Amino acid sequence: MNTQRVLNGRYELGELIGRGGMADVHRGVDTRLGRTVAIKLLRPDLARDPQFQARFKREAQAVAALNHPSIVAIYDTGDHAVPGGPEDTVRVPYIVMEFVSGKTLRDLIRAKEVSIGHAIDFTLGVLSALEYSHRAGIVHRDIKPANVMFCEDSDTIKVMDFGIARAMADSSATMTQTQAVVGTAQYLSPEQARGETVDARSDLYSAACLLYEMLTGRPPFIGDSPVSVAYQHVREIPEPASSLNHDVSEALDSVLAKALQKNRADRFQDAAAFQRALRAARNGIPVPDVAAAEASTEPHNTVPAAERTAQAAPYSVTGASFLDDSPSGRLRPVHDTLGDDRPIPAQVYESSEASELPLGLPPERDRTPRQKSRRRTWIATLVIFTLLVLAGGGLWLYNMMNQPPPPVAKIQVPSVSALTESEALQRLYNARLSPQINRLRHDTVTKGTAIGTVPAAGTSMEPDSKVTLNISDGPSAVKIPNDLPGRTEAAARDVLRQIGLAGAPGT
The missing domain is CATH 1.10.510.10 (Transferase(Phosphotransferase) domain 1)
Structure with missing residues (x-):
């Protein structure tokens, strides 16, 4: 019979709701806050391995810094003892997470x-x-x-x-x-x-x-x-x-x-x-x-390369392939094949006398050289005009699809003075900045407390910019002179004051 367990005197462990290769997930209750949570525990058989233990804890701490509506939130971490044998226990780490219903x-x-x-x-x-x-x-x-x-x-x-x-x-x-x-x-x-x-x-x-x-x-x-x-x-x-x-x-x-x-x-x-x-x-x-x-890279075109070149020649230069489907029916193939089952080259066409010709020109055989020249000029003008329209439209579409993104709004460096190291890091991450920790000796700021940032708070920067977070490493150590014995109290106080110690009674 399973008995209900309470982790760290706070989290009541309920029924199993999920199981993976590395951990089990239970439904639980945070008795201090009265809310339902999900509790993930490293499997006891893996908890004996220091590498699994360190990995589980290290990665849980890293993810705890994430605060996003599409990421399951991490509330707390810890470990608890479970029986590992007749005479020993195993410390099993756990992660307390947001309980998600879905x-x-x-x-x-x-x-x-x-x-x-x-x-x-x-x-x-x-x-x-x-x-x-x-x-x-x-x-x-x-x-x-x-x-x-x-x-x-x-x-x-x-x-x-x-x-x-x-x-x-x-x-x-x-x-x-x-x-x-x-x-x-x-x-x-x-x-x-x-x-x-x-x-x-x-x-x-x-x-x-x-x-x-x-x-x-x-x-x-x-x-x-x-x-x-x-x-x-x-x-x-x-x-x-x-x-x-x-x-x-x-x-x-x-x-x-x-x-x-x-x-x-x-x-x-x-x-x-x-x-x-x-x-x-x-x-x-x-x-x-x-x-x-x-x-x-389309593989469907099996026409030999030389023949494709011959077929494409009139169109690759002029861009006039649309004439093959002219509404007037003026250009059409002479035959379906050349007689030996070879496809007809695309440039072999004959004129259709029944078709209505532009500009009132007579059929080809009745045209004068001047009329032929005028027709060629008209076709060339039409082709050039069409190419210009297509090029302009393509350039407009290209520019529309490749517009640079709007400039990123700058953000101000938040004030982190007097915050703990984790609180200062969280505030800088929430401000979309990339903090780099620099530890400094400081005589008045408690160890592990933020001193400030470089650049200073209020400076405008682009998102993801690097910011140096100065963290106090506590006061500097001072070596006490070993020649104090034998001196008068006033002289000893003066020596201590010179090296930065207060020299209070009993020092």
């Missing part, structure tokens, strides 16, 4: 309750959380449907398990390398599969795999084993999402093609760029460079 995206995908609009909205929520965490220097490493929850009552997305990698292989095929977990096979970035160092762009690849699965009902790559899936991430190109779901637009296909590039330098370089592309795709605007690359 469904994971994995459950919604399996129930087929995710529309294309929902998939875009959910991905934008995940990217918003990743943008915030990446700015704070934290990479998730395990973005997948089971780690994202949709709260229907508040219509929000919650990203869970930040920085807590899986410790053992499970049914969803967790990959390991040198006993270090790097993520879940279906959502691994190529660099994770190769065992390389991950960065923010690895999270964006996993987010693209999540979007792909929401759009199609399956991950980009599936296989019989984690190794085969990881190999596909490194070597294979996924099928376009539109081939599995015909409602997926070409614009969304282009976003996925960009986000699922093997080389991380070819992907979106930050979550904000991914978000912009998704919002544009919602309006039918594809990612420009991906669309161009796909068009240039």
Whole structure:
């Protein structure tokens, strides 16, 4: 029979609501504040390993600094003793988190309750959380449907398990390398599969795999084993999402093609760029460079290169390919083939006498050289005018799609004097600044207390700028002279005063 436990004299441990490879999650109650919480405990069999203990605590403390509506909040951390054997106990660390009521995206995908609009909205929520965490220097490493929850009552997305990698292989095929977990096979970035160092762009690849699965009902790559899936991430190109779901637009296909590039330098370089592309795709605007690359690599044209050059010659120079579909029917092929089953070159045409000719000119055989010259001039003028219109329209569209983002509003450095180190760091992170700690000796400010910042409070800076946070390291140590014995009290006080000590009675 399980007995109710109280952690740290404050958190009542309730029923088990989730289980992973590294930790178990229980529903709990914070008796001090009277609120429901989720409590994650490291598995007792792993708690004996100092590396797992240190990793669990270190990453929990890092994530505790994140404060974002799309990230599950961390309230507290600690550890408690559980029996480990007949005569010993094990200290099991735990994390107290925000209790979230909702469904994971994995459950919604399996129930087929995710529309294309929902998939875009959910991905934008995940990217918003990743943008915030990446700015704070934290990479998730395990973005997948089971780690994202949709709260229907508040219509929000919650990203869970930040920085807590899986410790053992499970049914969803967790990959390991040198006993270090790097993520879940279906959502691994190529660099994770190769065992390389991950960065923010690895999270964006996993987010693209999540979007792909929401759009199609399956991950980009599936296989019989984690190794085969990881190999596909490194070597294979996924099928376009539109081939599995015909409602997926070409614009969304282009976003996925960009986000699922093997080389991380070819992907979106930050979550904000991914978000912009998704919002544009919602309006039918594809990612420009991906669309161009796909068009240039289309394999369907099997006409020999020399023949394609001959066919394209009249149009590549003049841009007059639209004349092939002229409403007047004036230009049409002489025959379907040249007699030997070779397709007719596109430039072989004859005039149609029954067609109405522009400018009242007679049929070709009745024209004078001057009339022929006038017709050629008219066609050339029309072509040039059309090219100018197309070029102007293309330039306008290019400028519209490549407008620089509006200038980022500057922010003021907040005042952090007299705050604790953690409070000062949190205030600077909330102000979208990147603090760098500098510890200084100070005779009047308590150790661990903020002295101030460089630049000073009130200075206007751009977001993500580096700010030096000066933290007091306490008063400097002073060596007491060893020649005080034998001196008079007044002389001894004078010596102590000279080296910066008060020289109070009894010193």
